[in-house]
Amino acid sequence: MSLAEREEISRGLCAGWSLRRIARGLGRAASTVSREVARHGGPVAYRAVVADSAARVRARRPKPVKLAVDARLRAWVQTRLEKRWSPGQIAAARKLAFADQPERWVSHETIYQAIYVQSRGALRRELAACLRTGRALRRPRGQARRHLPPRLPSPIPISARPAEAADRAVPGHWEGDLILGAGNSSAIGTLVERSTRFVLLLHLPHGHTAEHVRDAMIATITTLPAQLRRSLTWDRGNEMARHAEITLATDMAIYFCDPHSPWQRGTNENTNGLLRQYFPKGTDLTRHTADDLAAVAAELNERPRHTLGWLTPAQSLNRVLSGQSPVATTA
Incomplete structure (x- = not known):
């Protein structure tokens, strides 16, 4: 000021x-x-x-850098960064682990500073590659590029989606999209459940046409219990031209966002950002096997999430399947 x-x-x-x-x-x-x-x-x-x-x-006033002077804390943070935990997740986990010892806590900003401000010491610059952005320097986000909406046969607009999907009150409502590789010639399908943030990945080794996406979607969605197959919200991409066939085979209603409105499936947008740590832009995504995708989804589903009360998506899904709330609550 x-x-x-x-x-x-x-x-x-x-x-x-x-x-x-x-x-x-x-x-x-x-x-x-x-x-x-x-x-x-x-x-x-x-x-x-x-x-x-x-x-x-x-x-x-000179202030000692906590991660520079505390070797045990530095190692604790570094281990979790290497597992691709975010600084926010690390800070929350540390607070839970030492709830009655605030002097042993570390803030997310302290971790960012230790990585990006090398004059403050503490953590290696290389650990920036473990962060979601992978950037060597911090910078403001640029504006997302906009594209003209493709045409889809008889899309059901998101305005027709039931209210229970919008407020995340009932599990089984999903958001989906593709993340694209170099030259948009390869892709991986992403599905995330709105209430638990549980992630599923679609293997598309032979292309991402409407037929390829249809087959991968049907194969994946039909493995889910009926209570987790309520709806899917997707962007207006041509890859969903066969959406009616997917609905017929899976009994899952599919709704489409308004043009230029990716925020209407913000949970999936956030998840795709996390996945770029594993599948960087400009790379060939066909080199990743189905087992690779399963391993990445499993790792993502084992990360604690602030929005779930620091449960993991896997824990949250298990709570849903056992009839509990997907979000942890404190007494």
Whole structure:
């Protein structure tokens, strides 16, 4: 926060404005302004110059890097990074493992800093390849490219999908898509269950035409129990031109997103991003065998997920099959 912003906060407090009004004027979150004021004496004692000076002193203060000075913690984090756990998953698992020892916790940002800011030491730069993005440097996300929607025979729009699918109240509603290889000449099909985040991968070694996708989908979906075959939501790709035949063979309704609306199957979009750690863009995906895909799906299904209360998708699916909630709850 700049000195000018702190001066605006000070003026607002003197005028009797609420913290929310001050935050709106600054274009900041109300929580940010609230912490700033509380940290520097509260609404009555807050002074912009004093607050700015104190902030600068805190920023200059040497702070030991936890992962640089604690070899056991560093090894604990590194082992899980090598298993492709995200920093968020590692931080949550550490907190659960040492619930009554906060001094042994580590934040996800500390892990990112240890990887990307080499001057802070701690972790090898090579471990960045284990992260979801695989980037050597942090950078903002670019905007996704948009494509014209292909034509599909009689697609059922997502607006017709039952409400139970939208609110994830009932298991058995899936989202799907293809991840494409070099030159869009190879592909792997991805399916993810909305309530448990359980992943299935479709092996497409001979192509990803509508016929190839139909056959792979039918072979995979028919292995699921009936209670897990309620619906599937897909993007408007030509590979689903045989969707009516899939529905007939599997008794699973298929719904299609609106054009240019990948966010309507956001769980699958997120999963495809995770899968790019294993299947990078620009590579030939036909070199991966069915056993390779099964191993990747198994590894992904064994990662703890924040949205599941830090259960794994496999644990969450087992809870569903035994009649429990897919999400862990605390007493």
